[in-house]
Amino acid sequence: MTRPDSLFRRTALFLAGASALLAGCAAAPSRDDPFEPWNRAMYEVHQVVDGNLVKPIAEAYVKATPEPIRTGVSNFFGNIDDLFTGINNVLEGRGDQAGDDFGRVLLNSTFGFLGVLDLASMVGINKDKKDFGITFGKWGAPQGPYFFVPLFGPTTVRDGTGTVVRFFLSPIGHINEIPLRNSLYAIGYVDTRAQALSAESVLDTAALDRYRFLRNAYLKNRRYQVYEGKPPPEEDEDAPVPGAVPNPAASSPIK
Amino acid sequence: MLRTTAATLLLLPLALIASPVHAQEAPDALVKRVAEDVLASIRADKDLQAGNPAKIKQLIETKLAPHFDFARMTALAMGKNWRAATPEQQKQLTEQFKTLLVRTYSGALTNYRDNTMNYKPLRANPGDTDVIVRTEVTRPGQAPVPIDYSMEKTPEGWKAYDVIVAGVSLVTNYRDEFNDVIKSSGVDGLIKTLADKNKGPVAK
Numbered sequence: 337m338t339r340p341d342s343l344f345r346r347t348a349l350f351l352a353g354a355s356a357l358l359a360g361c362a363a364a365p366s367r368d369d370p371f372e373p374w375n376r377a378m379y380e381v382h383q384v385v386d387g388n389l390v391k392p393i394a395e396a397y398v399k400a401t402p403e404p405i406r407t408g409v410s411n412f413f414g415n416i417d418d419l420f421t422g423i424n425n426v427l428e429g430r431g432d433q434a435g436d437d438f439g440r441v442l443l444n445s446t447f448g449f450l451g452v453l454d455l456a457s458m459v460g461i462n463k464d465k466k467d468f469g470i471t472f473g474k475w476g477a478p479q480g481p482y483f484f485v486p487l488f489g490p491t492t493v494r495d496g497t498g499t500v501v502r503f504f505l506s507p508i509g510h511i512n513e514i515p516l517r518n519s520l521y522a523i524g525y526v527d528t529r530a531q532a533l534s535a536e537s538v539l540d541t542a543a544l545d546r547y548r549f550l551r552n553a554y555l556k557n558r559r560y561q562v563y564e565g566k567p568p569p570e571e572d573e574d575a576p577v578p579g580a581v582p583n584p585a586a587s588s589p590i591k
Numbered sequence: 592m593l594r595t596t597a598a599t600l601l602l603l604p605l606a607l608i609a610s611p612v613h614a615q616e617a618p619d620a621l622v623k624r625v626a627e628d629v630l631a632s633i634r635a636d637k638d639l640q641a642g643n644p645a646k647i648k649q650l651i652e653t654k655l656a657p658h659f660d661f662a663r664m665t666a667l668a669m670g671k672n673w674r675a676a677t678p679e680q681q682k683q684l685t686e687q688f689k690t691l692l693v694r695t696y697s698g699a700l701t702n703y704r705d706n707t708m709n710y711k712p713l714r715a716n717p718g719d720t721d722v723i724v725r726t727e728v729t730r731p732g733q734a735p736v737p738i739d740y741s742m743e744k745t746p747e748g749w750k751a752y753d754v755i756v757a758g759v760s761l762v763t764n765y766r767d768e769f770n771d772v773i774k775s776s777g778v779d780g781l782i783k784t785l786a787d788k789n790k791g792p793v794a795k
Contacts, residue, residue, distance in 0.1 A: 407732060414732055414733075457732065465734035537698050537699075538698060538699045541691075541695045542691070543768070544784055544785070544788060548771070549768060552767055557757050559758065560759070565737060567758065
C-alpha cells in the first residue's frame with residue numbers, strides 16, 4: 337500500500353474491469369473475500385510476473401545501490417507520503433498530528449533537499465502513516481470486498497479507492513516533463529518493492545498458505561489502523577480457552 | 592500500608608530464595624531486558640548480521656525461546672481443534688509450531704539491526720497474571736510499528752503467548768491457517784504440513 341503511484345491508473349481500470357467480471361463469479365465462503373477463487377488466480381499471475389521480472393529488478397537495485405543512496409530514495413518518496421499523511425490527519429480532524437506531518441514536509445523539502453534527507457526525524461518530529469483508505473474507514477465507509485491485484489498487492493474496494501484518489505493528487509503526477517515523471521514512477525515502484533523484500537521472506541517462511549496469510553494480515557492491520565489501534569473485538573466462534581483472548585481495550589494506554 | 596510493606600520486606604528474601612533469578616521480574620522489564628539483549632547481540636556480532644544460520648538459531652534458542660509459552664501458543668492457534676487432538680498430537684504440533692516460529696524469527700532477525708525499541712508504560716494491576724506489554728519499533732525513515740506481547744505469569748516467570756504486530760495477532764493469523772488444513776486433512780495432516788514446511792529452506 338505504500339506508494340504505488342505508477343500503478344494507480346492501471347489499478348483503477350483493473351478494478352473496474354474486475355468487478356464487472358466478478359459479477360458473474362460464484363460466491364466463495366469468506367465474508368471479507370467473496371471473490372477468493374478469482375483473487376487466488378490473480379495471486380498466481382502476480383507470482384509469475386513479479387517473480388520473473390519485478391523481484392529480480394528490486395533485488396538487483398538493492399545489490400547495486402549503496403545503502404545511503406537507497407535511504408535517500410526512500411526518504412524522497414517518504415516525504416510525499418508525509419504530505420498525504422498530513423492531509424489525511426486534517427481530514428480525520430487530527431490537527432496536532434497534521435501539524436507535525438506538514439512540519440516534516442516543510443523541513444525535509446527545503447533543508448532536506450526535496451526530502452532526500454529526513455532531517456525531521458533527526459530532530460525528533462515523528463513520522464506517522466495515514467492514507468485515504470484509513471480516512472474513508474474512519475468516516476464509516478465499509479471496506480468492501482478484498483482484492484489481490486497483480487503487481488500492486490492486497491487491497492479492498494475502499495483502500496483501492498483511496499489509492500486512486502491519491503494517484504490523482506500526487507505531486508509526481510503533476511510534473512509536466514513526462515520522462516522525469518515516468519522515471520520517478522518507476523524508481524518509486526522499485527523502491528517500494530525493494531522495501532517489501534524482507535517482509536516477503538518472512539511471509540515465505542511463516543505462511544502455510546501465503547495467499548491466505550497475507551490477506552488475513554492485511555485486513556487485520558487495516559482494521560487496526562482505522563480504529564487507531566483499538567479495534568472492537570470481532571465475533572470469533574473459535575475463541576479458545578476462556579480468558580486466553582487478550583482484551584486490548586481494557587489495558588490500552590491512550591496514545 | 593505499613594503492614595503490607597512489612598509483609599513485603601519479610602517475604603522478599605523468601606522470594607529470592609524460592610525462585611530463579613528473574614522469576615520476579617516484571618513483564619515489561621523482562622521484555623525490555625530480552626529485547627535489548629538480543630539487539631545488542633546482533634549489533635555486536637558480524638556473523639549474526641551476515642545471517643549465519645547456526646548462530647542465529649542459537650541466539651533465538653538461548654535468549655528468546657525460553658520466554659515464550661509455545662504449548663499455549665499452539666493451543667490458541669488450534670482453537671477448538673486443540674481438544675480434538677490426542678496428547679501425542681498436541682506434543683508434535685507444539686514441537687513443529689515452535690520450529691516454524693523459530694525459523695521465521697531466524698529469517699527476519701538480521702533485519703532488526705537498525706531498529707530501536709520504545710517501551711510503553713505497563714497498564715496493569717499488581718495482582719494481574721495476564722498482561723499486554725506494549726512496545727514500538729522504529730526503523731529509520733519509517734513510521735513506528737507497534738508490537739504488543741500478551742504475557743502470562745507462570746512459575747518460571749512471565750512468558751509470552753502471543754505477539755501482535757501492528758494489530759496482526761500471530762496466533763489468530765495461524766488459527767485460520769490451522770483450521771483450513773485440519774478441515775481438509777485432519778490433525779495429522781496439519782502435523783505433516785508443518786513438518787514439510789519446516790524441512791524447506793528458510794526464505795532469504
